[in-house]
Amino acid sequence: MHLQEMLREAGLRVTKPRVAVLDAVHAHPHADTETVISAVRDRLPEVSHQAVYDSLHTLTGSGLVRKIQPTGSVARYESRVGDNHHHIVCRSCGAIADVDCAVGGAPCLTASDDHGFAIDEAEVIYWGRCPTCQTAS
Amino acid sequence: MHLQEMLREAGLRVTKPRVAVLDAVHAHPHADTETVISAVRDRLPEVSHQAVYDSLHTLTGSGLVRKIQPTGSVARYESRVGDNHHHIVCRSCGAIADVDCAVGGAPCLTASDDHGFAIDEAEVIYWGRCPTCQTAS
DNA sequence: TTCTTTTCTTGACTCTTTCAAGAAAAGACG
């Protein structure tokens, strides 16, 4: 189980809830908190929601998972980190899909005028309708 | 007062709360809901928060205002619509600044792989630290 | 002015997320 190594390498203590949360996020890309809690409880029925929230917060802080929160959606988490990919969100059903960066690496970080901000990340969200919702209308 | 014309052109009824909300959003770019409510009540002390929420929802639906919600922030509204600009958000204090599109017009809408989605908008959020927070550290 | 439709007020409520205090577990050291 190399999930434990990931935690150790990030300087975090290895605990059952953290391993389970990390596993759940890997197994359910773009899952919201409720989904993560459910998935974690499949293996550790007794975990508190607070432990999950805390684990997610810790993992996010260490860069092992990434938190995304499109307008109108609750917080979602994913395990693809550091590869500069973006997301497509369906306006109708909220479904999320991954998109690799359209422009390449660095250009995404270039703003036309940074207003003096020290920019470290460019997040891109494409909005539209997923195939299912297009068919449904 | 051409705010009323804007409402009419969008096919909306002209009411005091709506005019006040529209005015407040124009006066306070990137304001959160609480700020909008306060600003509206400076002129209409009796408005309910529900009327403000409802007005914002209606105005957003008609494209007169735009709702943005960066991860970790509450909903914010702005009046610059349809000009394809983006935002810089400070990780420390949450301050938001406008950035004109770095790439121009259409290219922003091009994803490398759209997964069958019908994309109609690309939202870009630059993350970093604002000048004030950089100095403070 | 009167009527119909839409919008606003009031008040309760849901849902996500956070706070706080004590119990439990992880890792370090001998």
Added chain:
DNA sequence: CGTCTTTTCTTGAAAGAGTCAAGAAAAGAA
């Protein structure tokens, strides 16, 4: 292996943003 310190988890309560529902009020049409 056992003890100690620090971090994490459990439990329970609560805050904050946003929503729901029903009746009153106002906007626009005739």
